[in-house]
Amino acid sequence: MAEAAKRLDTAExxxxxxSGGRLVAKALKNEGVEVIFTLxxxxxxxxxxxxxxxxxxxxxxxxxxxxxxxxxxxxxxTGKPGCAVVTAGPGTTDAITGVANAFRAESPFVLIGGQGAxxxxxxxxxxxxxxxxxxxxxxxxxxxxxxxxxxxDMVSMAFRECRNGAPGPSFLEIPxxxxxxxxxxEQARIPEAGSYRASTRSVGDxxxxxxxxDILVKSERPCVLFGxxxxxxxxxxxxxxxxxxxxxxxYLNGAGRGTFPPGDPxxxxxxxxxxxxxxxxxxxxxxxxxxRMGYGKRLRAxxxxxxxxxxxxxxxxxxxxSLGLVGDVGRVLEAxxxxxxxxxxxxxxxxxxxMAELRAEEAVRYEKLLPELKSDAVPINPYRVAYELNExxxxxxxxxxxxxxxxxxxxxxxxxxxxxxxxDPGPLGTLGIGVPFAMAAKYVHPEKEVLCYFGDGxxxxxxxxxxxxxxxxxxxxxxxxxNSSMNQIRCGQIDKYGEQRxxxxxxxGDVPFDKFAEILGGHGEEVREPHQIRPALERxxxxxxxxxxALVNIWVDRDVWAPGTRxxxxxx
Numbered sequence: 031m032a033e034a035a036k037r038l039d040t041a042e043x044x045x046x047x048x049s050g051g052r053l054v055a056k057a058l059k060n061e062g063v064e065v066i067f068t069l070x071x072x073x074x075x076x077x078x079x080x081x082x083x084x085x086x087x088x089x090x091x092x093x094x095x096x097x098x099x100x101x102x103x104x105x106x107x108t109g110k111p112g113c114a115v116v117t118a119g120p121g122t123t124d125a126i127t128g129v130a131n132a133f134r135a136e137s138p139f140v141l142i143g144g145q146g147a148x149x150x151x152x153x154x155x156x157x158x159x160x161x162x163x164x165x166x167x168x169x170x171x172x173x174x175x176x177x178x179x180x181x182x183d184m185v186s187m188a189f190r191e192c193r194n195g196a197p198g199p200s201f202l203e204i205p206x207x208x209x210x211x212x213x214x215x216e217q218a219r220i221p222e223a224g225s226y227r228a229s230t231r232s233v234g235d236x237x238x239x240x241x242x243x244d245i246l247v248k249s250e251r252p253c254v255l256f257g258x259x260x261x262x263x264x265x266x267x268x269x270x271x272x273x274x275x276x277x278x279x280x281y282l283n284g285a286g287r288g289t290f291p292p293g294d295p296x297x298x299x300x301x302x303x304x305x306x307x308x309x310x311x312x313x314x315x316x317x318x319x320x321x322r323m324g325y326g327k328r329l330r331a332x333x334x335x336x337x338x339x340x341x342x343x344x345x346x347x348x349x350x351x352s353l354g355l356v357g358d359v360g361r362v363l364e365a366x367x368x369x370x371x372x373x374x375x376x377x378x379x380x381x382x383x384x385m386a387e388l389r390a391e392e393a394v395r396y397e398k399l400l401p402e403l404k405s406d407a408v409p410i411n412p413y414r415v416a417y418e419l420n421e422x423x424x425x426x427x428x429x430x431x432x433x434x435x436x437x438x439x440x441x442x443x444x445x446x447x448x449x450x451x452x453x454d455p456g457p458l459g460t461l462g463i464g465v466p467f468a469m470a471a472k473y474v475h476p477e478k479e480v481l482c483y484f485g486d487g488x489x490x491x492x493x494x495x496x497x498x499x500x501x502x503x504x505x506x507x508x509x510x511x512x513n514s515s516m517n518q519i520r521c522g523q524i525d526k527y528g529e530q531r532x533x534x535x536x537x538x539g540d541v542p543f544d545k546f547a548e549i550l551g552g553h554g555e556e557v558r559e560p561h562q563i564r565p566a567l568e569r570x571x572x573x574x575x576x577x578x579x580a581l582v583n584i585w586v587d588r589d590v591w592a593p594g595t596r597x598x599x600x601x602x
Contacts, residue, residue, distance in 0.1 A: 046214070047214055049209075055081045060186070065086065066114065089473070090498075118156075131458045196339070234356055239365045246276050258317060273290075280297055313338065314336070338355045426478045434459075435518045482506060482507070506580075
């Protein structure tokens with residue numbers, strides 16, 4: 031746990047009025063906020079004063095993008111909105127990438143930004159920018175607080191909108207004079223905790239529940255893909271019960287990874303394309319038909335396709351479907367399972383050959399990949415790193431992937447042991463989420479091991495906040511797949527322009543990140559040969575257990591790429 035900010039004794043104040051910053055903190059406290067991620071600025075310091083009063087932890091980082099990513103990571107770990115606080119102008123624009131990443135990943139957090147005084151509106155005050163206009167396209171809610179009396183009310187409004195349909199970020203800017211002003215407490219409305227909450231756990235249309243149950247009972251070769259919303263809705267048990275009761279092969283993506291433990295008879299890992307090409311019914315739960323799904327084109331054209339999602343706008347987007355259900359995906363899955371109970375025996379028995387066919391193909395594909403996973407090549411094959419990381423994971427290891435091929439390759443090998451133990455950027459493909467996600471994950475789960483695998487290009491973007499993890503006693507285990515290049519992009523350039531022009535704009539220096547870690551107060555170690563990987567990981571684990579963040583710098587072969595990268599499928 032981070033070093034908690036000490037709660038100040040504020041029972042006896044020399045005046046009875048309350049400042050805007052203290053109103054912000056009271057509203058945050060009522061929303062269940064226990065920590066803000068921030069970088070200081072003159073426009074926002076009164077919020078710190080209020081957070082000290084309310085016992086809210088303050089973790090100050092070195093770049094506002096990190097603050098936003100950390101608030102996003104906190105939301106993914108806890109299921110409740112995180113909070114970041116940044117100053118006006120460049121402070122807010124620096125945080126935009128983190129907001130956009132959370133928007134595409136459907137992750138709820140509130141970004142509070144400073145703003146010039148209302149009394150100086152349109153006068154060219156320090157760091158004045160049209161923040162709300164910039165934030166509107168990438169948030170579920172964005173607004174300016176017009177008066178001190180409205181601060182707590184609008185903070186609560188921003189948190190409420192985070193949960194509207196599929197979750198996402200909100201933005202609230204507070205002008206400096208509005209934040210610093212003091213008013214009589216009775217002038218302000220401070221919503222009580224949960225006083226305005228409405229249930230969002232809708233089960234959808236009962237008739238459609240029955241239709242889906244009937245479709246699945248009659249299906250001969252069904253399959254299901256469980257996406258990020260399964261974790262968003264904390265629907266792990268519902269997803270497992272659904273697959274087991276209906277005897278359906280299940281595939282996982284995004285934060286849905288970990289829903290089934292490795293080796294579970296209904297968990298399939300390497301045959302998704304085979305299933306999509308041969309299934310008669312395909313159920314897509316909580317993931318859109320975006321580039322990761324080939325915009326829906328990767329699903330068999332004549333299959334019955336069913337989509338279950340929290341957001342109506344996602345259902346049927348980019349591809350026609352046979353049936354769409356909107357609601358809390360856990361509640362929907364529970365209802366379909368209940369509706370099918372007592373009717374699935376014959377169908378379940380008839381699927382044994384379908385399940386056996388897929389399981390046999392899983393084994394074939396694993397054997398085909400095994401030479402790379404166990405390669406002894408030097409420079410080290412990145413697939414060998416992925417294999418070693420998967421073997422190294424424990425039941426309590428939270429795994430984070432930060433990079434291009436780093437995420438793509440490890441997705442083929444790394445299988446988290448528990449739900450909620452996989453984190454990656456999401457569909458925006460943002461590099462640099464690793465350190466802030468690790469920071470947030472360790473804050474939320476100090477008892478768990480947090481392991482982040484970085485590409486060297488990704489780590490360089492936000493790596494200085496490794497020092498923040500040292501400073502706040504948030505030790506995590508970092509591993510760097512270092513090939514001194516932005517390698518996923520390099521692959522496409524070489525393929526398109528040839529070797530001579532393909533190495534332009536994507537080669538990096540040979541950075542010894544092990545030394546970087548040591549400079550910032552952590553444990554560092556370098557690995558150049560495959561047999562050194564596991565011992566280095568074990569020593570790093572010991573360092574983390576003693577309270578020291580660690581980086582293991584592994585030099586990997588820059589001429590090995592994931593199949594999707596070689597085929598550039600992310601652009602198709």
